[in-house]
Amino acid sequence: MNWSTQITQLLGTKYPIVQAPMFGVTTPEMVAAASGIGALGTLALGDLSYEKCMDAIAVTKKLTTEPFAVNIFVNSMPELSESLRSHYDKVSSFVTALARQHGLAVVLPKFEEIHLTDYREQVAAIIASQCKIVSFIFGNLDDGSIGLLKENKIVLIGTCTSVEEALILKKSGVDIICVQGLEAGGHRGSFNDIAIPQIGGLALLSQVHDQVNKPLIYAGGIYNANTLLAARQLGAAGFQVGSLLLKSEESALLDFEKQRLSRVKESDIVLTRSFSGRFTRAIKNTFIETLDGTDYILPYPYQNKLTNALRTAAKANKNIDFVGIWLGQSIHPYRDGSTGDILKALIREVEALTD
Ligand SMILES: Cc1cc2nc3c(=O)[nH]c(=O)nc-3n(C[C@H](O)[C@H](O)[C@H](O)COP(=O)(O)O)c2cc1C
Incomplete structure (x- = not known):
């Protein structure tokens, strides 16, 4: 299996596998472990304040020199x-x-x-900490933030749960779209809080691939080689796994x-x-x-x-x-052991099926 894809090229990783941001579950140790084996670790910053973002990023940087992403919530606020x-x-x-x-x-x-945290203070912390990759969920960044992040050469990964959301992300200039199927664990990444699109991963990924010309990461239900390869077949160049890592040593559960x-x-x-x-x-x-x-x-x-x-x-x-306890629909024998070993086992399983 040739693991090199548009995603590995944009992110600078060996494997196009992304450890999902899981606010409350992801730890700096999990991020370092994922990045340490050549995948992309993602530090979930949720709605943390500027100071807490700075601290969490600094702790993670002490644990790894490999590329990792940070993830923020960009929701609008009720009146x-x-x-x-x-x-x-x-x-x-x-x-x-x-x-x-x-x-x-x-x-x-x-x-x-x-x-309440305004995500713009998180954007400031991300730039001040010289992060290289940011993913976001619950909507789109405003133009000013996109401009600032791009000036600082930060790779942007926006999350969609419908073709319409994917087209908005593409138009605003994000580099990569994370397509989140309905089966995914955790929050729906939808732009709207309540009227959420309810499109299953197969239908959504295939349509986004056909209609939106951008590198795609797929998230939702990947737990073994077959599910990963199914996403690849439908056009994903990157594969985000969350529930697979819930029982890992580095999980905060x-x-x-x-x-x-x-x-x-x-x-x-x-x-x-x-x-x-x-x-x-x-x-x-x-x-x-x-x-x-x-x-x-x-x-x-x-x-x-x-x-x-x-x-x-x-x-x-x-x-x-x-x-x-947030959990996706793919029930499987949640493995314990280290994040690195769980991801390496997934990689080996894919290689065994494809080489
Ligand atoms: C415990 C948990 C927490 C999550 N927190 C976040 C988060 O902070 N930010 C985010 O973008 N996605 C979050 N997600 C969604 C994941 O990024 C991803 O879409 C999902 O885990 C993929 O589906 P899977 O769980 O079947 O692998 C979370 C998922 C889980 C299971």
């Missing part, structure tokens, strides 16, 4: 209003009471304590969360807005079952901010009913 504030108070009271009923004492932040993966059934994996206000593919639990379909869900990022403290308390108490 501040009295009705949003009163909705927040209502959800906060409900969630606090629900957690108490299940033995979790939590203090959720007050509305005025919530700090705790043991009780990793153990939950071994028992997961297909009916457990759902798309939910309960945790963040945006659709996320996750493992169903009491929290999701109680909130889904109710009015106790705020627009993103308020629901996410509100449930952060809940999830932290649930982790500390090993309470599986209130943690958020």
